[in-house]
Amino acid sequence: MAALSAWFWNERFWLPHNVTWADLADPVPGVEYPKAGHLLTALPLALGIFAVRILFERFFASPCAQSLHIHPGVGRKAHPNAVLEKVFTSIAKNPDSHHLDGLSKQLDWEVRKVQHWFRHRRNQDKPSTHTKFCESMWRFTFYLLIFIYGLRFLWQSPWMWDTRQCWYGYPYQVMTPGLYHYYMTELAFYWSLMFSQFTDIKRKDFLVMFIHHLATVSLISFSYVNNMVRIGSLVMCVHDASDFLLEVAKLANYAKYQHLCDFLFIVFSVVFFITRLVIYPIWVLNSTMFESWTIVGPYPSWWLFNFLLLVLQVLHIIWSYLIARIAVKAMLRGKVCNDVRSDIESSSEEEPDVPREGLKASHGPRENGTNGHCAAAKARVQSHSHSSW
Numbered sequence: 001m002a003a004l005s006a007w008f009w010n011e012r013f014w015l016p017h018n019v020t021w022a023d024l025a026d027p028v029p030g031v032e033y034p035k036a037g038h039l040l041t042a043l044p045l046a047l048g049i050f051a052v053r054i055l056f057e058r059f060f061a062s063p064c065a066q067s068l069h070i071h072p073g074v075g076r077k078a079h080p081n082a083v084l085e086k087v088f089t090s091i092a093k094n095p096d097s098h099h100l101d102g103l104s105k106q107l108d109w110e111v112r113k114v115q116h117w118f119r120h121r122r123n124q125d126k127p128s129t130h131t132k133f134c135e136s137m138w139r140f141t142f143y144l145l146i147f148i149y150g151l152r153f154l155w156q157s158p159w160m161w162d163t164r165q166c167w168y169g170y171p172y173q174v175m176t177p178g179l180y181h182y183y184m185t186e187l188a189f190y191w192s193l194m195f196s197q198f199t200d201i202k203r204k205d206f207l208v209m210f211i212h213h214l215a216t217v218s219l220i221s222f223s224y225v226n227n228m229v230r231i232g233s234l235v236m237c238v239h240d241a242s243d244f245l246l247e248v249a250k251l252a253n254y255a256k257y258q259h260l261c262d263f264l265f266i267v268f269s270v271v272f273f274i275t276r277l278v279i280y281p282i283w284v285l286n287s288t289m290f291e292s293w294t295i296v297g298p299y300p301s302w303w304l305f306n307f308l309l310l311v312l313q314v315l316h317i318i319w320s321y322l323i324a325r326i327a328v329k330a331m332l333r334g335k336v337c338n339d340v341r342s343d344i345e346s347s348s349e350e351e352p353d354v355p356r357e358g359l360k361a362s363h364g365p366r367e368n369g370t371n372g373h374c375a376a377a378k379a380r381v382q383s384h385s386h387s388s389w
Contacts, residue, residue, distance in 0.1 A: 009036075013300040014226050019171060024227075032175045034227045042184050046191035053138050053192065061134035068255045072130045078120040083107060088121050127203070133254040135200070140247035142189060147240040149185075153178045154237055159230045163287035166230040167295040179229055183220065186236055190216045219308060226301050231288055235309070238280050242272040262330060269323050276316035285309060 011020050024033045062072075078084075083106065092099060095118065104111045127135075157179075159165035194213045197206060223232035249264035288306050296302070 015171060015301075016296055016299050024171065027172075027174075032180075033172070034175050034224050034229060036225050038180070038184070039187070039221050039224060042187040042191055045184060045188035046195060049142075049188055049192040050195050053196065056138055056141070057134040061137040062130070064137065065130050065133045065254075068133075070130050070133050070254060072128060077124055078117050081107075081117065084114070084117055084121070088118065093122055094118065127200075129254050133251060136247045136250045136254065140244050140251060143240055143244035143247060146182075146185060146189070147237070147244060150182055150233065150237045150240060153182055154233060157230075157233075160234065163231070163234070163283065164291050164295065166228075166234075166287055167292045170292075170296050171227040173227055173230065175227075175229065179233060182233060182236070183224055183229055187217065187220045187224075190220070222301075223305065226305075228305060231284065231292075234284055234287075235280075238275050238284060241275045242268055245271055265330070266327065269327050272323060273320055276313075277320055280316065281313060285313065 009021070015021070024035075027033055065071075084103065087095065087099065087103065095103070100111050100114050103109070103114050107114070154160040190213050194210065194217070197210055197213070203209075220232065220236075223229060223235075245264060245268035249261055249268055252258075252261035252264055285306075288309055292302065
């Protein structure tokens with residue numbers, strides 16, 4: 001373990017030349033540098049945020065949803081059936097005609113009845129509109145508050161107005177209380193999202209979002225350990241600027257305010273494009289790649305950090321393309337239509353009990369709650385956009 005620890009915390013990887021961990025271990029009184037041990041503070045804080053979320057959704061978000069006529073509503077559940085349950089969990093959630101015919105003969109049921117059972121069983125696993133409204137309201141509240149806090153803090157910070165200040169004196173840069181709280185709160189929030197995935201209704205993108213949250217936690221932790229927190233705070237602020245707009249657009253969608261939803265989506269798109277395709281590369285990447293090269297010089301973790309930020313920029317371009325496709329279809333059809341991607345966050349409303357032939361003819365865009373626009377949400381642009389990294 002000692003050898004593994006020494007290898008992982010190799011100073012020549014983490015720190016610039018001629019800097020050691022000992023140099024950062026005992027600063028003068030009143031001065032504090034980031035330490036790996038500080039990251040443990042985020043874990044109990046994450047549990048606290050998770051508890052606050054439960055109370056918020058129950059006592060604030062849920063009443064708001066009901067005031068907008070979004071009621072919890074218990075959907076129709078499939079009657080317990082061991083044979084069909086085994087097929088559902090191990091073979092197919094939406095069996096083809098061959099399987100349906102076989103099950104119909106085995107159970108002595110009509111094919112239509114077997115179809116209905118699978119339809120009801122699939123609907124059991126989908127989050128209700130009420131549940132998704134409460135989740136989005138929680139995320140909207142957090143993203144808005146953390147963005148306001150971050151912007152207010154950075155407004156008074158010299159490196160917001162001159163990004164070269166991110167590198168002068170690096171890595172001997174003092175960790176101020178405001179910066180520490182900003183970092184730990186963001187880190188704890190993404191830890192809380194990892195926790196809540198195991199208690200929330202499981203969705204199709206469970207693994208993708210879990211990896212996303214894990215990557216976000218890793219990148220925030222990485223930048224904290226080697227004291228790249230000044231530039232890291234700028235990255236978080238840039239990403240937080242559009243996240244709350246996506247969530248409030250989803251709230252409007254769940255409440256069936258289609259015109260408001262469309263307007264908010266357009267605002268979100270504009271802010272997303274400006275922050276991710278203009279401000280991020282010109283303001284952040286220019287500083288991490290060129291200003292830091294001139295002032296500090298490259299070293300191994302510097303290369304890794306810049307590589308990850310460049311990968312993030314590629315993702316920004318991909319997400320922008322997806323958002324642009326939704327926006328163009330919105331303008332052509334007069335409303336924001338279904339997402340161009342797979343149905344990651346499919347409608348939580350029950351599927352209609354119509355024969356399969358009828359379903360084939362019903363694939364046009366819908367205007368109801370979750371099948372409408374904020375399919376922007378379905379794109380999980382937040383997977384990124386939603387990502388502070």
